[in-house]
Amino acid sequence: MHHAHRISLNRHLVFFAAGACLIAGACDPADGNPEPDLDAELRPLLDSQGVESVVAPPEQDPALVELGQLLFFEKELSGRRNISCATCHHPLLGSADAQSQSRGQGGLGLGPQRVLGDPDTVFLARNALSLWNRGVPGWDVMFWDGRLGGNPTDGYFSPAGDATPQDFSSAVAAFSIIPLTPDEEMRGFPGELDVHGNENEMAHLTNDDFADIWPLVVARAMGVPEYEQRLLAAFPGASAAEINIVHLCEALGAFMIDAFTALDAPFDRYLAGDDSALSDAEKRGALLFYGRANCSACHSGGLQTDFGFHNVATPQVGTGRPEDAPYDLGHYRVSDDPADMYKFRTPSLRNIELEGPWMHNGAFEDLEDVVRHHLDPEASLIGYDDLQVEPELAGTYHPEKNQELLDLVDPALAVEGEPLSDEELADLMAFLSALTDPSSLNLFHLIPAAVPSGLPIDD
Ligand code: HEC
Ligand code: HEC
Structure with a gap:
């Protein structure tokens, strides 16, 4: 009752003020109400x-973006060939995974349907971060707790400590050195075979053997002819022997910046x-x-x-x-x-x-x-x-x-x-x-039809 009374009072006010607001220029053009x-x-x-x-990130090299998109969906980079970046940062799930905490390698399914799966599969400690606008100049602090960051001028720091490569173009590109290395996230545990039933050559290392893990990940990419060709084309200054983790991360970074800038x-x-x-x-x-x-x-x-x-x-x-x-x-x-x-x-x-x-x-x-x-x-x-x-x-x-x-x-x-x-x-x-x-509401076009390894895609 009280509510109804207020509404009718407002109507009177509207009627009364309709002329005045034209003069004061304070009308809401949509409904003619006098609004402050x-x-x-x-x-x-x-x-x-x-x-x-917001200052938009610089335009990214299309060849790098295309390569990065394939790598982002590529399970070949994970120890057991069973998980990709997109599993936890899916374009149709807000560039995250719609779970409170992400389920790592060996988990089954995608998004809210994902379950722990294999006996060794565990939850990562935190909620998957989204990737929107990470390429905006000045975005130099990464992770929920800031344990990675930097920029081309001041250099980069990360959980890899002194082993952290320095020649990245952005903190979001630098970030990609991390998810590939933990056993529970992408690398896999000893004794567990990959999806083809083969041994996982990365599994015997420990999580802080960063400098030993990265070349094995690079070797996975370079072992697929299409990636070798695309990497050499995208980085014309580097020979096959010189392609390293920074090149992979730069491609992933270029894709993330191109795909998830939402301004x-x-x-x-x-x-x-x-x-x-x-x-x-x-x-x-x-x-x-x-x-x-x-x-x-x-x-x-x-x-x-x-x-x-x-x-x-x-x-x-x-x-x-x-x-x-x-x-x-x-x-x-x-x-x-x-x-x-x-x-x-x-x-x-x-x-x-x-x-x-x-x-x-x-x-x-x-x-x-x-x-x-x-x-x-x-x-x-x-x-x-x-x-x-x-x-x-x-x-x-x-x-x-x-x-x-x-x-x-x-x-x-x-x-x-x-x-x-x-x-x-x-x-x-x-x-x-x-x-x-x-435009972020439907990012279906970011999902590639296939990836060069031929492994399945999370879609
Ligand atoms: C198993 C799930 C999972 C996978 C696979 C995964 N991530 Fe993440 N990602 C996360 C979680 C969880 C966080 C937040 C971690 C934290 O802050 O402790 C995160 C954080 C990030 C961030 C930091 C964003 C910010 O604002 O600080 C970037 C960038 C990122 N991931 C990119 C990638 C890339 C690239 C790959 C593939 C190489 C990848 N992720 C694979 C779950 C995953
Ligand atoms: C004292 C600093 C501070 C203030 C003031 C503050 N926030 Fe936050 N907000 C944070 C931090 C830090 C987090 C992340 C906390 C965590 O993850 O545990 C957060 C998280 C959030 C999130 C969730 C983000 C995500 O990605 O999960 C939303 C939404 C939000 N804040 C909205 C607001 C709104 C609306 C207000 C004003 C009513 C507000 N915040 C005031 C610091 C603040």
Whole structure:
């Protein structure tokens, strides 16, 4: 009743104000309602925080992109020839795998249907990261906890330590040295045969034998005539003996940059000057995001990330990291600084709708719950239900860590004034959906018809 009364009151106001808004220029052109001039508020707010159109990555060499696409879907690079990058970063699954934590080599099926499969198959410690916009200049920090990064000027660091090659063109290209090496991820365990029933020549090495593993991966590629020919054509300065892991990674990087750059969301069009690109709800959501809800304290700039590390008290659920199982201490394990306990890299929120479940451990399967968690971490931790992670991970919620998480939570996680109303939360969600690039909704064309090894493709 109360609600209905308010609506009819508004109608009167509309009628009354219809003439006035023509003069003031404050009408919403879509429905003629007198709206506050949202652009007059939002544009200066964005300017004051330096939120500008995102600089697109440089154009990638088409020969490299094509080669990278094949390698990305190529299971020949994995120890048992049973898993490719695309298994966990699938174009139709938001460049991730739709699981809380990825199932590594030996897993069966794809996406939400994937199961552990072979007896030795395990969960990777974290949620598969999406690959959107990783080629944007300045994206120099990789992993949920920042354990790899760099750029051509300052050089690169990674879990491979001193063995980390330095001649990469970007951090996203450099990243590819990593997933190929862990036994549980792509390399395989000793004693397990490959899909043809042959021995896996990489299995006897250990995970930190980086420099010994990479040449074996390169040999897998060079053993397929089409890859040898494509690699030599793409890198005319290198002889067959000189082709190394950097060349493979550069091709993978070129493909990831070309395929997953997604900078044509409604929000991009708005940043480029088109006031009509966002709806009123999306603009109100942006005003909250960059204003009262304080999201941009961490999710700053056009990509909604400061590339910094913060503790937002995400529930400790899942396997945890092997060194701290069943917990995950985040950036602390990289920096060794106790002030970094439970901190994770602020995720970019581009295409955020497309890559659930969310957080470093896939703790939440509903995007609105992620936002509610930020707005009231304590209530979220108390009410947290681990039925939303994979059935195999049920019972892995560790509420005994909640108090410590809350004691250390980032103080920037604070709404100014009253808690957000339901309408405001809906506006905030509308803004998040304005970060989706419509062209990312169907990336079917990225799946090759076949790969040179003839092995099956995840599609
Ligand atoms: C078994 C699943 C799996 C496979 C296979 C896999 N990844 Fe990943 N990928 C992940 C997970 C999980 C993360 C996040 C790991 C972390 O932060 O601890 C990740 C992170 C990344 C990132 C970092 C993104 C960022 O924002 O920091 C890149 C780039 C990437 N993977 C590329 C690749 C490439 C290229 C391949 C193939 C050579 C590959 N991945 C194979 C699961 C996988
Ligand atoms: C104190 C810094 C900080 C603030 C303020 C903040 N976030 Fe976050 N946000 C993070 C970090 C760090 C993560 C990743 C946490 C994790 O993985 O455990 C995250 C994760 C997210 C995710 C999930 C991303 C993914 O890839 O899984 C969404 C969505 C999100 N934040 C939205 C918001 C919104 C909306 C607001 C404002 C209400 C906000 N954040 C405020 C730091 C912050």
